[in-house]
Amino acid sequence: MSHWIFTEEHEMFRKAVSKFVEKEVKPNVEQWEKDGEVPRSLYQRMGELGYLGIKFPEQYGGSGLDIITEAVLIEELAKCGSGGVGAAIGAHTGIAMTNIWKYGNDEQKQKYLVPGIKGDTISALAITESGGGSDVSAIKTTAKKDGDGYVLNGSKTFITNGVNADYVIVAAKTREVPVHKNISLFIIETNSEGYSVGKKLKKLGWRSSDTGELFFDNVRVPKENLIGEENKGFQYIMQNFQFERISMALGSVGLGELALEDTKKYSKERIQFGQPLSNFQVLRHKMVDMAVDIEKARSISYRALYLYDKGEDCVTEATMAKAFAAEMIRRVTDQAVQIHGGNGYMMEYAVQRYWRDARIQSIGGGTTQIMNEILTKRLGILS
Numbered sequence: 001m002s003h004w005i006f007t008e009e010h011e012m013f014r015k016a017v018s019k020f021v022e023k024e025v026k027p028n029v030e031q032w033e034k035d036g037e038v039p040r041s042l043y044q045r046m047g048e049l050g051y052l053g054i055k056f057p058e059q060y061g062g063s064g065l066d067i068i069t070e071a072v073l074i075e076e077l078a079k080c081g082s083g084g085v086g087a088a089i090g091a092h093t094g095i096a097m098t099n100i101w102k103y104g105n106d107e108q109k110q111k112y113l114v115p116g117i118k119g120d121t122i123s124a125l126a127i128t129e130s131g132g133g134s135d136v137s138a139i140k141t142t143a144k145k146d147g148d149g150y151v152l153n154g155s156k157t158f159i160t161n162g163v164n165a166d167y168v169i170v171a172a173k174t175r176e177v178p179v180h181k182n183i184s185l186f187i188i189e190t191n192s193e194g195y196s197v198g199k200k201l202k203k204l205g206w207r208s209s210d211t212g213e214l215f216f217d218n219v220r221v222p223k224e225n226l227i228g229e230e231n232k233g234f235q236y237i238m239q240n241f242q243f244e245r246i247s248m249a250l251g252s253v254g255l256g257e258l259a260l261e262d263t264k265k266y267s268k269e270r271i272q273f274g275q276p277l278s279n280f281q282v283l284r285h286k287m288v289d290m291a292v293d294i295e296k297a298r299s300i301s302y303r304a305l306y307l308y309d310k311g312e313d314c315v316t317e318a319t320m321a322k323a324f325a326a327e328m329i330r331r332v333t334d335q336a337v338q339i340h341g342g343n344g345y346m347m348e349y350a351v352q353r354y355w356r357d358a359r360i361q362s363i364g365g366g367t368t369q370i371m372n373e374i375l376t377k378r379l380g381i382l383s
Contacts (some may be wrong), residue, residue: 003302013073013082014076017077025085026081029080032082035083036202037210038208040122043089043092043122047119052092052093052094053075054073056113060101062117065102067077067305067309076254078250081350081354082208082353083206083255083360085208088208088210091160094244095240096123096161097116103228107224110261112167122165124159129155137180140154149221150221152188152220154215157329158168160210160211163210167189167190168187168188168214170186170187170216171185171231182229182234183237184231184233185226193219196217197212197213204356205357206357241365242318245322246322248326249301250325253297256333263335267287270341270343286335290336303317304320304321315374320371322371326329337351
C-alpha cells in the first residue's frame, strides 16, 4: 500500500523484497518453524541481496540508504507469516550491529560490521536477565576491570539468536552507582573461554528464531571490545529502543495485513448454510474492524518512522506506535482465528501461527504497561 512517507524508490524496493519473500522465504517457513531456527544460508542470501546492510555506510559494505528503506524490509518480511524470521534478522541488523555502527570505533566496525553485513556472521544483543525483565537498570551481570581489560560474570535469558550467534553485544554493570550511569556494552565472541549457551528455549511463537540462555563465567574481555564509552551503555540502549519499538510496530502492521488477506480469502471460499462466510454481515463487519484497526496502527507507526528519519524527538510517537500496534495485532489475529472457526485452531492453517506470534508483541521490547508508564510522563499525566 502506497503512502506519503514512501518514494517511488521505496516502492520499487518493496516489490523486490515482496518477491524475495514469496519465492525464497515463505516456502521454507514450515521447516524453519520445526527446526526452531532460520539457517545461516538465509543470512548469507540476504547479505548477497544487500538486505542486511541497508542503513550501514558503504565503506563497511552497506548501502548507505535511509531508515525508511529498512522499514520497508521489516514490513515486507513480516508478511512471510513467521514472526521468528523477522525477529532473527532484526536482532542481527536492527539491535545488535546497530550498536557497533552507532557507538563503536572504526576497528570494531571493520571487524564485526563487515562480515555481519555480508551474512557471514550472526550477532545478538544480550540485555535481558531472568530477574530484570523490562527494567534494564536492574541487570546483575558485571564486567570488572582487570589489568588490560575486563572480567565478565553473569547470565542473560530470552536472547534472540543467542544459540547460533558468533558474537554478542552484552550489557553489564561496570560499577554499582549511579544508576543509569553504570552500564557498559561489550562485544563478546562466542568462542571465548568461560562463555556458554544453555538450552534452546521453547517458545509459544516466533519458533523460527533461536532463543537462548547465555552464561559468562570469568570471561576475559579485551578493552578494545568496549563499545563507545564506559558507563554509557544505558544511554545507548535507550536511544536504540526507539527504532526497535518502531520496528515491532511495523512488523505488527505487516502481519496484520497478512492475517486480514488470509481471512478475506477464506471467508469467500468457506461455505456455510449454503453461502460463503463473507455473505454474513457479522463476519464482514469483523473484517472491516480488523482493517480499521490495522490502518490506525499503520498511521501512527509511519508518523513515528517519519520523525525518527528526520532525527526529531519521537519517543512519544514510537512508544504510542509500539503500544497500539502490539495490542492491535493481538485483536486482529484473534479475530482471524475466530472467522476461520475450527480450521483456525488447526496447525494446517497458518492463521494459528499468526495468532501465536502476535502474543509476544505486547511483551518484547518493553511491555504495553511499560509503554503506558512512559507515556504518562511524556504526556504530563504523572504529577
